[in-house]
Each structure stands twice: as structure tokens, then as C-alpha cells.
Amino acid sequence: MSKPLLVSLMTALMAGCIMHSRLADAPVGRVDLGRPATAEDIRPWEIDITPDGAGLPPGRGTVPQGAAVYAAKCAKCHGPSGTEGPMDRLVGGRQTLSTATPLKTIGSYWPYATTLYDYIHRAMPFDAPQSLTAEEVYSVTAWLLHQNGIIAEKAVLDAATLPTIQMPNRHGFVPDPRPDVSSP
Amino acid sequence: MRVPGLPARSYGGRSSFESISRSAGDSHSLTPLQDLHGVVTPSSLHFERHHNGVPAIDPSRHRVLVHGLVARPLFFTVDDLQRFPSVSRLAFIECAGNSRDQWGGPYDRTVQELHGLTSTSEWTGVKLLTLLEEAGVAPEGAWLLAEGGDAAGLTRSVPLTGEVLSEAMVCYGQNGEALRPEQGYPVRLLLPGFEGNINVKWLRRLKVGRAPFMTRWETAKYTDLMPDGTAYQFSLVMEAKSVITSPSGGQQLRPGFQEIRGLAWSGRGRIVSVEVTVDGGRSWHPAELQEPVLSKCHTRFRWPWTWNGRETILQSRCVDQTGYRQPTREALIKVRGTHSSYHYHGIQSWKIERDGRVRNIHV
Numbered sequence: 082m083s084k085p086l087l088v089s090l091m092t093a094l095m096a097g098c099i100m101h102s103r104l105a106d107a108p109v110g111r112v113d114l115g116r117p118a119t120a121e122d123i124r125p126w127e128i129d130i131t132p133d134g135a136g137l138p139p140g141r142g143t144v145p146q147g148a149a150v151y152a153a154k155c156a157k158c159h160g161p162s163g164t165e166g167p168m169d170r171l172v173g174g175r176q177t178l179s180t181a182t183p184l185k186t187i188g189s190y191w192p193y194a195t196t197l198y199d200y201i202h203r204a205m206p207f208d209a210p211q212s213l214t215a216e217e218v219y220s221v222t223a224w225l226l227h228q229n230g231i232i233a234e235k236a237v238l239d240a241a242t243l244p245t246i247q248m249p250n251r252h253g254f255v256p257d258p259r260p261d262v263s264s265p
Numbered sequence: 266m267r268v269p270g271l272p273a274r275s276y277g278g279r280s281s282f283e284s285i286s287r288s289a290g291d292s293h294s295l296t297p298l299q300d301l302h303g304v305v306t307p308s309s310l311h312f313e314r315h316h317n318g319v320p321a322i323d324p325s326r327h328r329v330l331v332h333g334l335v336a337r338p339l340f341f342t343v344d345d346l347q348r349f350p351s352v353s354r355l356a357f358i359e360c361a362g363n364s365r366d367q368w369g370g371p372y373d374r375t376v377q378e379l380h381g382l383t384s385t386s387e388w389t390g391v392k393l394l395t396l397l398e399e400a401g402v403a404p405e406g407a408w409l410l411a412e413g414g415d416a417a418g419l420t421r422s423v424p425l426t427g428e429v430l431s432e433a434m435v436c437y438g439q440n441g442e443a444l445r446p447e448q449g450y451p452v453r454l455l456l457p458g459f460e461g462n463i464n465v466k467w468l469r470r471l472k473v474g475r476a477p478f479m480t481r482w483e484t485a486k487y488t489d490l491m492p493d494g495t496a497y498q499f500s501l502v503m504e505a506k507s508v509i510t511s512p513s514g515g516q517q518l519r520p521g522f523q524e525i526r527g528l529a530w531s532g533r534g535r536i537v538s539v540e541v542t543v544d545g546g547r548s549w550h551p552a553e554l555q556e557p558v559l560s561k562c563h564t565r566f567r568w569p570w571t572w573n574g575r576e577t578i579l580q581s582r583c584v585d586q587t588g589y590r591q592p593t594r595e596a597l598i599k600v601r602g603t604h605s606s607y608h609y610h611g612i613q614s615w616k617i618e619r620d621g622r623v624r625n626i627h628v
Contacts, residue, residue: 111399114348115339118330123338126330126470129410129420132479179494183604185485190496193479200481203418207317210416254488254498262600264582264590 128211130199134244137198141239142219144232150221154206154213163228168207172228175249188229192254194246197222219243285310288377292316293360294447295381298510298528303555304563305355306384308440313447314360314382317416320467324443324451327414329396329435333473336401343451346437349391353438354457355562357530359383359503361460361487361607367594368603371627376513379625380613383530385563386448388455389438394430396471406473410480411454414469421463422477423456424499432457432561435468457561458532459501460607462487492602503532505591506610507539507566507583518621520574525552528563531585535559538584539566545578545614545628552581560586572617578628579615594627 130136152161159165163172163186174184183189187197202218204210213221223238232238232246285301287294287310294313296306306312313319324343332338360382366372367379397409406425413419423429434455437444444450449466456464462482477483477499489497507529512518525543529536535558540549552566566581582591594611616626 112349113399114345115331115341115399118332118338118340122340123330123332127332127472128418129412129472129478129480131474131476178490178496179492183490183494185490187485191485193484196479196481196484199420200485203420204317204416204481210317210418253495254484255495257497257500257502259497259500259502259504260589262592262597264592264596 128199128203130195130202132193132195132244134195134240137195137240137243138215139240140215140219141237142216142221142223143237144220144223144227144234146216147220147222147224147227150213150217151224155221158207163225171225175230178250178253186229187225188231188249190250190253192248192251194222194226194231194248195244197225198243287312288381289313292318293382295377296384297377298381298383298508299376299513299516301510304385304528304557304559304565305440306386306563308386308442308445308448311384311386311439311445311448312360312382314362314461315415315417315447315466316419319446320415321446322414322451322467327451327469329452329468330470331396331400331473332470333410334403334406334475335397335473336403337399339400341396343437346391346435346452349395351389352392352434353387353389354434355385355387355557355559356455356457357383357385357503357561357563358455358461358464359506359530359532361462361503364506364609365606367609367611367613367627368598368605371625373514373624375515376508376510376613379514380508382461383563385530386439387441388434388436390434390436390452390455393433393435393454393471396435397425397430397473400473402473405475408474408477410470410472410474410478411463411465411468412470412472413449413465414467419462419465419482420478420480421465421482422474422480422499423454423463424477424501425473429456456501458503458534460487460503463501487607489601489605489607491605497605500608503530504608504610505529505531505533505536505583505585505589507536507581507591508613509541509579509581509615512579512617512623513615514623514625516623518572518617518623520572520621523570523572525568525570525579527552527566527581529566529581529583530561530563531583531587531589532561533589534561534586536564536583537586539564539581540583541566541568541579541581543570543577543579546580549582574619574621576619577617578626579617580612580628582612
């Protein structure tokens with residue numbers, strides 16, 4: 082069985098466990114607490130970006146712009162080229178996952194490029210989360226993907242192109258097979 | 266005493282003679298398992314792990330948004346959440362990275378330093394299912410994104426399985442009072458038996474979707490790298506584990522009576538048996554399980570022993586209600602290698618030296 086098929090199967094199996102009857106929209110048992118949230122209310126809260134690109138904002142970014150953003154706002158923790166640290170190494174590590182010294186980076190390990198946008202926007206820079214503009218996030222994402230040899234220097238990232246990027250380790254994950262260790 | 270004592274006070278504290286404490290770094294602190302009695306971890310000693318500090322959240326301004334594939338998106342205040350029918354239960358929470366140093370080493374450390382990212386509290390709140398029913402989840406809703414209000418804005422995808430719907434809670438209480446800030450004040454998610462990270466603290470948003478959201482915390486982190494280069498994903502349950510807390514690393518024994526004490530727990534349910542060996546595994550003895558013995562909870566075990574002053578090795582091993590047996594370190598590493606970082610639950614070995622010093626070893 083192929084890994085993508087396994088992943089879809091896992092999703093389907095987990096969905097199959099749901100007790101739809103208990104979750105169905107039945108007014109019985111509601112206690113009418115809470116305030117209705119309108120689409121307008123929800124918009125500023127809904128910052129998640131999914132692998133299909135849902136949630137990506139307008140705007141675009143390039144590798145050269147990203148180099149400048151990275152140098153100004155990221156390099157002090159992740160190193161000038163993304164390989165030095167001291168915090169998480171972001172670049173390199175390809176072909177190391179099954180070796181004695183695996184290096185898990187964006188290029189070697191992360192399965193989805195969209196996760197980069199989601200995470201950088203919500204949580205980085207560490208000392209000023211959610212301070213980057215959409216253009217800065219697209220740009221620094223582009224620079225990081227380029228440094229990892231995943232996109233060309235001339236690539237432009239936006240809501241349409243980012244979800245189409247195939248990450249090298251896209252199919253490196255398997256659904257939890259545990260219990261996997263047997264004992265006498 | 267022949268002098269009057271102190272007057273009553275409005276909020277108690279411990280005796281000035283007591284000093285047990287967490288050992289703390291910037292982003293985590295460890296529970297002193299070797300110093301605890303019973304199974305409840307005092308709130309002040311519950312372990313911490315956070316990914317960009319502990320936020321100070323005003324509960325009067327806090328909201329939890331439930332939206333996505335629901336009929337009625339809703340904002341709940343903390344007061345709303347407390348007005349819903351409430352539930353309470355004891356449950357352990359263990360960080361997926363607990364005991365991670367044991368993949369390598371052995372390091373000469375204490376049980377607190379090696380295994381202190383696990384704690385048990387009584388949690389009070391509203392069932393997650395109650396909130397989802399209030400919002401009316403669409404039939405295709407299969408996963409739930411839970412988001413924290415800390416500076417990390419930590420997000421995890423929760424599969425809406427039968428187990429989750431019957432046990433998950435949105436909690437505001439811990440050991441009889443409000444959650445501590447380190448444990449998610451004013452509101453956290455509780456998924457009994459699942460790795461700590463998915464029990465999202467400072468909870469501000471629950472979004473129902475069709476598929477996992479593939480956040481950084483369930484792709485780049487909290488996935489278990491195997492020797493062949495693939496990684497387990499959504500490895501959520503914490504498997505059966507036990508550890509002797511007394512005697513344990515760094516302690517000094519004297520010959521004579523020594524009750525062996527420890528903790529066992531499983532994310533799959535109740536602990537049904539614990540055995541201990543005092544001769545490096547040649548013979549095993551059933552330990553007594555001390556009440557209360559509860560599902561997905563620390564369970565205390567005891568076995569009376571007299572140390573004769575000779576060098577030896579102590580171990581414990583447990584079995585949970587599903588029949589799952591805690592593996593040896595060797596068996597665990599044979600399958601998972603030494604680079605998976607998370608979910609270490611191998612049998613712990615303590616060596617008693619001739620001089621009575623207790624050391625962490627691998628057998």
C-alpha cells in the first residue's frame with residue numbers, strides 16, 4: 082500500500098470512529114450559552130493555514146525579499162544561513178533521516194510548505210509573534226524553501242503557488258502503528 | 266508547644282520546614298516524583314512545558330471560539346463555560362518528551378530529572394462533547410483544531426474519535442481551584458491519556474474540520490523518527506510506564522528495611538499489575554497497588570524490601586488493562602532506534618552501589 086493511500090486510510094478510519102449520531106445538530110440538550118459568532122467576528126481569529134492553502138492571505142513574496150527579512154529578523158536565532166542555530170536548524174539535512182545523525186529541518190523533514198506560513202506568521206519571530214506582514218511571511222518562506230533547494234531563486238510565492246510545492250519528505254510519515262513493541 | 270501558634274490565614278501555604286520543588290529551566294519544569302506521596306501532584310509542583318512563556322490572561326476578557334464545520338459558531342466566556350454541566354476526573358498528563366534522555370545515556374540523574382514531566386491532577390470543566398453539541402457539528406466534521414492563546418499560539422489537531430468525545434474536557438479547575446497559569450489558566454483542553462502537548466493550554470479556539478490541519482506541532486515536532494527514516498504521526502497515546510521513585514537516582518541507602526515505592530500509569534486505561542525485581546530481573550515480585558487505582562492516572566505501587574548492603578539492580582514493570590506490558594529499553598530501541606525523541610517508556614533500572622548510592626543505568 083502506498084504511503085499517501087495509508088494516510089488517507091488513516092483519516093478515513095479515524096473519521097469512521099466518530100459517533101455522528103451524538104454530534105448531529107440536535108437542539109435537544111442545548112442550554113443556549115455562548116454568543117453567536119459572525120463571519121466578521123471570526124475572521125481575525127482564524128489564522129490557521131491548511132495544506133490545501135485555505136486561509137492564505139493575499140500578497141506575495143520573493144527569495145531576495147526573504148533574504149532581507151531573514152537576515153533582519155531570523156538569523157540571530159537560526160544562524161546566517163539557517164544551518165548554524167543555536168535554535169532549530171532550518172536548512173540542510175537531506176538524506177540524513179535514516180542515518181546515525183538525523184537532522185530534521187524544513188528541507189529534510191517538514192511535509193507541507195503551508196505549515197511554514199502558518200507557523201512563521203503565528204509564532205515567529207520568537208520575541209515578536211504575529212508582527213510580520215503577509216509579504217514578509219511569504220518572502221521568508223520563499224527564502225527558506227530556496228535555501229533548502231526546493232524552489233528556484235526566481236520563484237514567487239502566494240496563495241496559489243505555496244500549496245502546490247511538493248516537500249521532499251511529504252510521504253515520510255506513517256499513521257501511528259503502536260503498540261509496536263512486544264514484551265514477553 | 267507551649268506558645269500560641271499562628272492565627273488562621275486566608276490562603277494556606279506549606280510548612281516552613283518543607284522545601285521540595287520543581288527543577289526549572291526557561292521553558293519547562295520537572296515534578297519531584299521522588300518526594301511525592303499518593304497519586305495527586307500538588308498544583309504548585311505540576312510539571313510545566315511551554316513554547317513561548319506563560320501568558321497572563323485576564324479571565325474576564327478571555328473567550329473560547331468554537332467554529333468551522335458547525336451549525337452555530339459560538340464565543341464562550343469563562344463564565345459561560347462554568348455554567349455548563351460540569352465534570353471532574355483525575356488524570357495524568359505526561360509530556361511526550363518525558364524521559365527522552367533515556368534514548369541515550371545513561372546519565373547519572375534523579376528520577377525527577379529523568380522522568381519528571383508527568384503529573385496527576387483532579388481536573389474540572391465541561392465535556393468537549395457538550396460544547397460541540399451546543400455548536401452543532403456537521404456530519405463531515407472529523408478533526409478539531411485546538412489553539413492556545415499563548416505567544417506560541419500553539420495548535421494541534423484532535424481526531425474526534427469515540428474515545429475523545431467520551432473523555433475530552435475543556436477545563437477551568439485543577440485540584441479544587443482555578444487552573445494554575447502554567448497549566449493553562451483560565452481554560453485548557455484535557456485529552457486523558459494523550460501526550461501533554463495536545464492538551465492545549467490557554468485555550469482560545471476550537472475549529473472543526475474534515476482533516477488534520479498539519480500544524481508544526483504535529484509534523485516537524487511530536488512525530489517519532491524511526492530507524493528507516495519514516496516517522497510515526499499522530500502518535501497520541503502515552504503507553505504504559507512505571508518507575509521506582511524510591512529508591513531512585515542520587516539517593517543514598519542504608520542497609521535495612523526499605524519500602525520500594527513508585528508510580529505506574531497508562532494512557533490506555535487502568536494499571537492492572539506492577540512487578541518489581543531487586544536482583545536485576547532474575548526474580549519478579551507482584552507489588553501492591555495502592556488505592557485509588559484509576560484509569561489514565563498515576564497509580565502508586567509498593568513492595569517491602571530489606572537491603573542487605575550488596576550491589577544490586579532494581580526495576581519495575583507494569584501491565585495495563587489492555588494487556589499491554591511495559592517493554593524493556595532493549596526491546597523498545599530494537600523497534601524504534603534511538604532518534605525518535607518522544608514516547609520513551611522502557612523499564613527503568615536503578616543500580617544500588619555497595620556504598621548505598623543509587624545510580625541510573627541501562628541493562
